[in-house]
Amino acid sequence: MSSEDAEEPLISRHPSPLAEHHPDDDNDDGQATTAAYEDGPPSSPTLFIYLLTLSAGISGLLFGYDTGVISSTLVSLGTSLSARELTALDKSIITSSTSLFALLVSPFSSVLADRLGRKRVILAADVLFAVGALAQAGSGTVWEMVLGRSVVGLAVGGASFVVPLYIAELAPAGFRGRLVTMNVIFITLGQVVAYVVGWALGEFGDGEGTAWRWMVGLGALPAVVQAVVMVVMPETPRWLVMVGRVGEARRVVEKVLGGKGEGREVDATIKGIEIEVKEEAEGRRLRGVRRGGRRAGWMDSADELFGVRRNRRALAIACLLQGLQQLCGFNSLMYFSATIFTMLGFPIPTLTSLVVAVTNFAFTLAALFLIDRVGRRRILLWSIPFMVVGLLLAAYGFSFIRLASTDSTKDNNTSPTQGAAVTILVSIMVYVAGYAVGLGNVPWMQSELFALNVRSLGSGIATATNWGANFVIGLTFLLLMDALTPSWTFVLYAVICTAGYGLIWRLYPETAGLSLEEAASLLEDSNWGVR
């Protein structure tokens, strides 16, 4: 869900200071600064912006639906696939194939978005979402299911990169942060919808073992709706300027400004975009000249990312946050909560597991209001302790229960006590709430850490870290539950959260309320700007 410019202001009502900006004002990396866009009071987004966000947000909804639906699907599959019970490894591969393919496609997303435009990539993702959903619905073997999940992974990987880019390139500067958080809200809402559908179809479905086909197949529906809406939506002005279609870019800017855009304001905005696009090209050319006339490629970006101290630090922080967002174990619950609550003996596990998705959604909404006020660093340092407490309490609860194997082919007699099961449920809610207000959101604000000339590569690597860690968690959770016991698995996640807390405390400076330049210069400090 990151993007090279996810925080890059392009449609601003106050772009004029950049009109005076000259490439020579750039720092020695040829890097243009964009703080000038941050000035001025934020104006309210127009209806058009809301509509754009909504239409693009359906991708978030799909992302959430496809990652959330696996929880109920796994407990409904029975012997439908390959005519046998699923092993823990089958379930792990079915689940994690989506993140693996999202990881594989992520390096290509930015290239495709620049070549084809943001809109076409979103449309292509819709086609893949629909094809993947139908392929899953029609699957008869474990490997056919894995194939369908992998196709959906390609869609999730592409959409999660391009949609925030699309939103950011159309959003007024003062609202960018909130609109990027909106995308996470759509994701978590999609997960709630998936859980509700999973529960409803499991409970009231035809009972002939086909409910899961509807669960996964329904993912095709929003994809079709979005494709239809996107056809009439515009490209972003920034991409249009990049490919020389300035006239069209003007018309989009006029629409974004809601008809209020006087010619002068539209002119200034287009001029600002043109200057920025030119500066980027100039920066690339200069870096090429410095390197003996070669055109600067991603290797040069890599040189700058790893060679310049503050860029290296930005990357370290972005990867730390993204890695921690996944390695803290949250998605183990998102993917396997119905499996866990089945083992705990809850009568309707898909209904019980709804608390995970609903708590996540509700506290993500709270984060929307809190993040800019409290600050990124502070919200993380306040929320992670709740996660640790929740995990340790859950581990304690699990220690009273002799749990069955997560492997459906083995003997599955559990002996849960009601008190322990309720303790686990409550502690999971505390953990999920802590996750949603902090780690679930803050890592996606990654692009504000990076200087413009390394933002694309830096955000790409951080996003790949997210998918890589997500894959590891999806693949290993059930196997760890069996190998280590549930208690020790949850203790392991608590240890990871604690270590992450220490690293954030030591390395992640507060960037809320700072301009991009001030945030970047903090990272030059020998204390990483945290003191």
Ligand SMILES: O[C@H]1[C@H](O)[C@@H](O)[C@H](O)[C@@H](O)[C@H]1O
């Ligand atoms: O920010 C999102 C959100 O927290 C989702 O609930 C989670 O499933 C994703 O992995 C994460 O990236």
